[in-house]
Amino acid sequence: MRRYFARKLLIYALTFVVAVTVNWMIPRFMPGDPVSAMVARARVSQPEAAEAMRTYYNNLFGFDEPLWQQYLHFWGALLQGDFGISIFVFPTPVGDVLLDALPYTLGLMIPAVLLSWFVGNWIGALSARRKVLDNTVLPAGYLLTAMPYMWIAVILAWALGAKAGWFPISGGYSLDIQPGPSADFALDALHHWVLPFLSLFLVALGGWAIGMRNMIIYELESDYASYLSALGAPQRLIRRYAFRNAVLPQVTGLALQLGVLVAGALVTEIVFAYPGLGSLILAAIQNQDFFLLQGAFLFIVIGVLIANFLIDIVYVVVDPRTRTGMAGGTS
Amino acid sequence: MSTLPDPAPEAPTAGAPVAKPGRESLHYAVRNPKLIIGVSLVAVLLAVGVIGPMLLDNGNPNEYVGPQASAPDGTYWMGTTTFGQDVYAQFVHGLRATFLVGVVGGAIAAVIAMLVGFLAGYRGGVTDEILNMLTNVVLVIPALAVLLIINAYMGVRSVAVQGLFIGLTSWPWAARAIRAQTFSLRTREFVDLARLSGSGTWRIVFREIAPNMSSYLFMMFILLFGGSILIASSLDFIGLGPTEGVSLGLMLQSAQQWSALQLGMWWWFVPPGAGITAIVGALYVANVGLDEVFNPKLRES
Numbered sequence: 001m002r003r004y005f006a007r008k009l010l011i012y013a014l015t016f017v018v019a020v021t022v023n024w025m026i027p028r029f030m031p032g033d034p035v036s037a038m039v040a041r042a043r044v045s046q047p048e049a050a051e052a053m054r055t056y057y058n059n060l061f062g063f064d065e066p067l068w069q070q071y072l073h074f075w076g077a078l079l080q081g082d083f084g085i086s087i088f089v090f091p092t093p094v095g096d097v098l099l100d101a102l103p104y105t106l107g108l109m110i111p112a113v114l115l116s117w118f119v120g121n122w123i124g125a126l127s128a129r130r131k132v133l134d135n136t137v138l139p140a141g142y143l144l145t146a147m148p149y150m151w152i153a154v155i156l157a158w159a160l161g162a163k164a165g166w167f168p169i170s171g172g173y174s175l176d177i178q179p180g181p182s183a184d185f186a187l188d189a190l191h192h193w194v195l196p197f198l199s200l201f202l203v204a205l206g207g208w209a210i211g212m213r214n215m216i217i218y219e220l221e222s223d224y225a226s227y228l229s230a231l232g233a234p235q236r237l238i239r240r241y242a243f244r245n246a247v248l249p250q251v252t253g254l255a256l257q258l259g260v261l262v263a264g265a266l267v268t269e270i271v272f273a274y275p276g277l278g279s280l281i282l283a284a285i286q287n288q289d290f291f292l293l294q295g296a297f298l299f300i301v302i303g304v305l306i307a308n309f310l311i312d313i314v315y316v317v318v319d320p321r322t323r324t325g326m327a328g329g330t331s
Numbered sequence: 332m333s334t335l336p337d338p339a340p341e342a343p344t345a346g347a348p349v350a351k352p353g354r355e356s357l358h359y360a361v362r363n364p365k366l367i368i369g370v371s372l373v374a375v376l377l378a379v380g381v382i383g384p385m386l387l388d389n390g391n392p393n394e395y396v397g398p399q400a401s402a403p404d405g406t407y408w409m410g411t412t413t414f415g416q417d418v419y420a421q422f423v424h425g426l427r428a429t430f431l432v433g434v435v436g437g438a439i440a441a442v443i444a445m446l447v448g449f450l451a452g453y454r455g456g457v458t459d460e461i462l463n464m465l466t467n468v469v470l471v472i473p474a475l476a477v478l479l480i481i482n483a484y485m486g487v488r489s490v491a492v493q494g495l496f497i498g499l500t501s502w503p504w505a506a507r508a509i510r511a512q513t514f515s516l517r518t519r520e521f522v523d524l525a526r527l528s529g530s531g532t533w534r535i536v537f538r539e540i541a542p543n544m545s546s547y548l549f550m551m552f553i554l555l556f557g558g559s560i561l562i563a564s565s566l567d568f569i570g571l572g573p574t575e576g577v578s579l580g581l582m583l584q585s586a587q588q589w590s591a592l593q594l595g596m597w598w599w600f601v602p603p604g605a606g607i608t609a610i611v612g613a614l615y616v617a618n619v620g621l622d623e624v625f626n627p628k629l630r631e632s
Contacts (some may be wrong), residue, residue, distance in 0.1 A: 011467045012466060014464065014468055015467070015468045015471045015472060018468050018472070019472050022477065022480075023480070025450070026480055026481060026484055027484065036495070048373070057363045116543055141597075142612050142615045142619075143608065143612055143613075145342065145611075145615065146557070146561075146607075146609075146610075146611035146612030146614075146615055147604070147607075147608045147611075147612075148561055148564045148565065148568075148580075148583075148604060148607050148608070149565065149602030150564075150565070150568045150583060150587070150604075151583060151603075151605075151607065151608065152598075152604075154583070154586075154587065154592055154600050154604065155600075155601075155604070157592055158592050158597065158600075162593065162595065169592070195584075209346065215376060227545070256470065256504060258473075259470070259471065259472070259473035259474060259475075260473075260475075262473045262475060263473065263474075263475035263565055265566055266565075266567060266569065267476065267565050270568070270569060270587075271587060281479060281569075282569060282570070284483075285479070285483045285569070285570060285571070286570070290483075290484075293479070293480055293483055294480070296476075297476045297477075297479070297480055298477045300473055301471075301472055301473065301476065304471060304472075304473055305471060308471055330575075
């Protein structure tokens with residue numbers, strides 16, 4: 001058990017180091033010079049002014065130091081929570097900009113991930129024993145997993161937002177409401193939250209349902225299930241065992257899917273102009289705000305790492321084998 | 332994420348006439364409705380993507396050719412955009428780009444996954460530990476975030492480059508699965524025999540192990556192919572698609588950008604998304620069919 005967590009922690013630490021290094025390397029080793037691009041974008045006519053800008057940016061990035069020093073400084077600043085200053089919303093620090101957007105993204109992601117997982121597994125387990133349900137769940141599941149996130153979002157916005165007029169199709173809250181801890185704001189934010197949540201939820205749902213259905217069928221045909229039923233055990237009991245075994249790979253799958261769901265949240269936020277990290281990233285790209293982009297990348301990586309670590313803990317609780325030290329070997 | 336089937340072929344039941352595995356698979360393949368539906372749908376869409384652009388008199392799908400924002404009719408089968416671009420022309424060109432990005436991304440990811448998975452699974456020990464660590468690192472870093480940053484910095488944007496990037500980041504789960512399969516195959520007698528006769532690692536991997544899981548590898552490629560298409564469409568949508576030409580994701584992006592939704596121009600955003608869904612969905616369904624063909628346990632009745 002201690003070995004299991006030591007291994008996991010090592011992997012996470014290593015991932016973090018690699019992510020930070022990638023983040024540091026990209027502006028330095030990529031073809032094309034981000035500083036020139038930013039100076040060119042500012043369209044400064046006087047050469048002196050352009051030169052001053054260049055020096056400013058070089059200093060900000062720390063390009064005027066030797067490479068190894070730049071690398072160490074990058075880490076030093078990062079550990080103090082300093083992500084640099086945003087160009088897009090100058091002169092706010094990148095950390096603050098990201099923290100403002102974070103609650104929206106988390107409020108969208110966490111319910112979508114967890115609910116789709118629970119409901120998907122439940123539907124999958126049910127459909128494994130009802131032929132009628134199975135014949136509808138399977139095709140619907142494949143259809144849902146094959147849909148691109150933004151497309152289902154656009155369709156939902158069109159049907160439930162533009163046509164039916166039930167939900168607002170853009171923004172995180174109405175413009176005439178001041179964000180703050182009031183009931184009005186909470187209700188309004190919830191109203192805006194429904195469509196983006198629904199699109200994330202639906203796309204993820206199909207995959208879980210199919211995975212669970214396949215696993216349960218596989219388990220119900222296994223030796224222990226036929227042995228139990230030969231002994232005359234009630235179907236309920238057999239199904240309960242099958243469910244317990246089938247849910248383990250789904251927990252592993254949850255960890256695997258997290259990185260993908262980040263992508264889903266990004267594009268969904270863009271469709272609904274939802275004020276989370278995804279919209280920020282789009283703005284950062286359009287404004288060539290490299291600090292903001294790098295900061296967002298690190299935020300996402302840290303988020304995925306934390307979530308994966310939580311899932312590892314859950315895994316220890318649900319899988320007795322991890323507890324007894326048979327660590328590692330899952331697929 | 333579908334569960335990973337056991338690719339080991341089942342021994343034919345005693346007394347039944349022993350057919351050659353290839354012929355047997357073919358026998359079941361042509362009788363599997365899921366496989367047939369999936370494959371034909373992909374084939375039809377592929378044909379539309381390959382032949383469609385040739386039948387159009389106009390080489391550039393982004394040119395302004397028709398009336399602005401008109402609903403589908405006899406001349407413009409899928410209507411026109413706000414600028415009078417022919418949505419059908421964009422759609423058939425987009426299908427082509429989508430298939431291309433799927434093949435390039437899927438193939439690169441499959442090759443990397445095979446190299447890493449085989450080596451880790453067959454060699455074991457320290458090699459396995461290192462490769463496993465690498466796989467886990469890439470697995471935990473969200474691929475889209477990396478692609479975003481790289482794409483934002485790099486000026487080069489073509490379908491091929493996009494496919495390359497997607498291939499380089501989407502291999503980890505497949506590598507893990509191949510590693511697990513190789514692990515169970517490497518202790519079989521025929522592998523021991525090959526090792527005794529002095530074959531090298533790669534010779535054993537490609538002559539003895541890979542052929543035994545060929546069906547599994549093929550199915551994995553199909554899933555990577557579909558995955559590449561979905562990732563590419565996300566990238567296109569965010570505005571990091573190819574800078575030239577047209578793809579289904581780019582069509583969705585411009586529909587979004589020019590508020591097709593608010594203007595009620597459903598013919599602008601429905602076809603590209605439906606195209607992606609149809610290709611990826613058909614690939615998944617064909618994959619389930621293939622699974623049933625290769626894995627006798629799953630065959631109904």
